[in-house]
Amino acid sequence: MYLTTLLLLLGASTVLAERPFVNEPDTGLRLDEIQTGTLPQLKDMHTIPDFEAAARHYMPIQNYSYYRTGSSGEFSYRAALEIFNEVKLRPRFLRDMSNISLSTSVFNYTFSVPFFIAPAARAGLAHPGAEVNFVRAAGVGKVLYSPSLSSTLKIEQIGSAALPEQVMFHQLYVSKNKTKLASDLKRIEKSGFKAIFVTIDNPIHGIRPREARYGFSNVTDHDSAFSWDSYQELRKMTHLPVIPKGVQTVEDALIALQLGAPGIYISNHGGRQLDTSPQAIETCLEIYQNAPEIFKRMEVFADGGVRYGTDVLKLLAMGVKMVGMARPFLFANVFGEEGIWRAIEMMRREVWVDAANLGVRDVREIDTSYLNMKRLERFVWEMK
Numbered sequence: 553m554y555l556t557t558l559l560l561l562l563g564a565s566t567v568l569a570e571r572p573f574v575n576e577p578d579t580g581l582r583l584d585e586i587q588t589g590t591l592p593q594l595k596d597m598h599t600i601p602d603f604e605a606a607a608r609h610y611m612p613i614q615n616y617s618y619y620r621t622g623s624s625g626e627f628s629y630r631a632a633l634e635i636f637n638e639v640k641l642r643p644r645f646l647r648d649m650s651n652i653s654l655s656t657s658v659f660n661y662t663f664s665v666p667f668f669i670a671p672a673a674r675a676g677l678a679h680p681g682a683e684v685n686f687v688r689a690a691g692v693g694k695v696l697y698s699p700s701l702s703s704t705l706k707i708e709q710i711g712s713a714a715l716p717e718q719v720m721f722h723q724l725y726v727s728k729n730k731t732k733l734a735s736d737l738k739r740i741e742k743s744g745f746k747a748i749f750v751t752i753d754n755p756i757h758g759i760r761p762r763e764a765r766y767g768f769s770n771v772t773d774h775d776s777a778f779s780w781d782s783y784q785e786l787r788k789m790t791h792l793p794v795i796p797k798g799v800q801t802v803e804d805a806l807i808a809l810q811l812g813a814p815g816i817y818i819s820n821h822g823g824r825q826l827d828t829s830p831q832a833i834e835t836c837l838e839i840y841q842n843a844p845e846i847f848k849r850m851e852v853f854a855d856g857g858v859r860y861g862t863d864v865l866k867l868l869a870m871g872v873k874m875v876g877m878a879r880p881f882l883f884a885n886v887f888g889e890e891g892i893w894r895a896i897e898m899m900r901r902e903v904w905v906d907a908a909n910l911g912v913r914d915v916r917e918i919d920t921s922y923l924n925m926k927r928l929e930r931f932v933w934e935m936k
């Protein structure tokens with residue numbers, strides 16, 4: 553009897569000790585009978601992680617590895633996928649959930665959902681339609697898309713694929729070459745983009761073993777001298793709102809606020825830059841506890857590891873206005889525009905169902921009373 557218990561405990565602790573990190577949870581998707589290199593069926597995608605499993609099965613390993621890579625030990629990459637379970641939800645009931653609103657406005661532009669397609673380089677590694685697939689699916693769904701400056705297609709090709717009323721933002725890397733920087737800004741404006749996310753979290757390209765293994769270059773023309781002063785100069789070069797992307801501390805959020813930035817984008821670059829850098833929800837809690845006015849006085853965007861409706865709702869509850877997702881849509885793009893459309897609709901339905909079951913009729917009204925953050929608070933930095 554005792555021996556059996558002991559053996560069971562030993563068995564359990566071995567399992568816990570190994571706790572191998574799998575890319576996705578077991579969703580019941582069966583790929584073992586489909587030949588590697590063959591595209592599974594879109595109808596078999598039932599949850600966002602299914603798209604990554606399907607993409608890994610189908611894509612050439614080098615293409616997949618570029619999307620999948622994190623930096624160094626990939627601790628931030630993995631933590632992004634696990635941290636949302638550290639925050640528990642506090643659902644409220646009997647409030648008439650027959651009419652849920654997901655609509656969200658930012659800089660006076662209204663979108664149908666509070667999540668958006670985050671900037672990600674090289675959509676062409678998954679599908680020849682590349683970024684145009686994202687533009688089309690986002691346009692039909694009234695979803696915000698912000699292409700990357702390192703896209704497969706040209707700024708003009710992406711801009712011209714938009715529907716007449718479609719609003720898109722554009723990501724910017726500040727080039728060392730000032731002629732190129734000025735020309736990038738002009739091209740983004742002329743192509744009709746309405747705001748700029750300028751990436752601040754990569755003075756130097758991160759250490760990315762999984763990407764280097766397949767020969768992707770770590771050489772960029774990003775200006776390592778980019779500073780808050782040059783951020784202010786940059787803002788004078790364009791009439792578009794310029795939002796720093798990659799804010800990870802309350803200190804930097806406060807600098808942005810003091811400089812009059814129109815917003816901030818909390819992100820650790822999908823765990824691809826500085827490993828063990830914080831997750832968006834941790835940075836949100838740090839800001840919430842030390843300078844909560846930030847969420848009221850600027851538009852706050854955030855991303856990293858968002859795969860479910862509940863992940864979106866948790867970031868919104870902290871005060872984030874719009875929640876970004878990159879890899880889910882990159883992987884969905886193996887199915888082309890239709891795959892991205894399906895991923896958008898899957899997320900739309902999840903946010904709607906989860907909001908209803910949480911007791912939130914209008915996503916604009918969610919707040920921290922819906923969260924239990926006791927476990928997360930252990931890590932929060934207190935400003936002196």
Ligand SMILES: Cc1cc2nc3c(=O)[nH]c(=O)nc-3n(C[C@H](O)[C@H](O)[C@H](O)COP(=O)(O)O)c2cc1C
Binds near residue numbers: 751
């Ligand atoms: C393949 C890939 C390429 C990316 N390219 C860019 C980029 O060009 N500019 C940028 O600011 N962020 C880039 N990111 C970071 C994303 O914008 C985003 O912050 C992050 O991936 C969100 O995490 P998620 O992939 O778990 O949703 C990239 C991410 C991935 C996965």
Ligand SMILES: *[C@@H]1O[C@H](CO)[C@@H](O)[C@H](O)[C@H]1NC(C)=O
Binds near residue numbers: 651652653
């Ligand atoms: C649901 O709410 C919206 C406003 O949020 C309103 O315009 C619409 O008429 C409502 N629909 C129903 C069926 O009550």
Ligand SMILES: *[C@@H]1O[C@H](CO)[C@@H](O)[C@H](O)[C@H]1NC(C)=O
Binds near residue numbers: 659660
């Ligand atoms: C949004 O619209 C309001 C009213 O029309 C205006 O006062 C405000 O300046 C606008 N905000 C932005 C960021 O454009």
Ligand SMILES: *[C@@H]1O[C@H](CO)[C@@H](O)[C@H](O)[C@H]1NC(C)=O
Binds near residue numbers: 615676677679680
């Ligand atoms: C893999 O990436 C290359 C570009 O490096 C592209 O030409 C090829 O089509 C991609 N493969 C797939 C299956 O999309």
Ligand SMILES: *[C@@H]1O[C@H](CO)[C@@H](O)[C@H](O)[C@H]1NC(C)=O
Binds near residue numbers: 731
């Ligand atoms: C700088 O950028 C401009 C415009 O893109 C380009 O024509 C020029 O060759 C670049 N200069 C250098 C030194 O790379």
Ligand SMILES: *[C@@H]1O[C@H](CO)[C@@H](O)[C@H](O)[C@H]1NC(C)=O
Binds near residue numbers: 756757770771
């Ligand atoms: C890029 O990689 C090469 C070879 O691994 C290395 O020598 C070089 O220092 C790297 N550059 C940067 C900016 O990390």
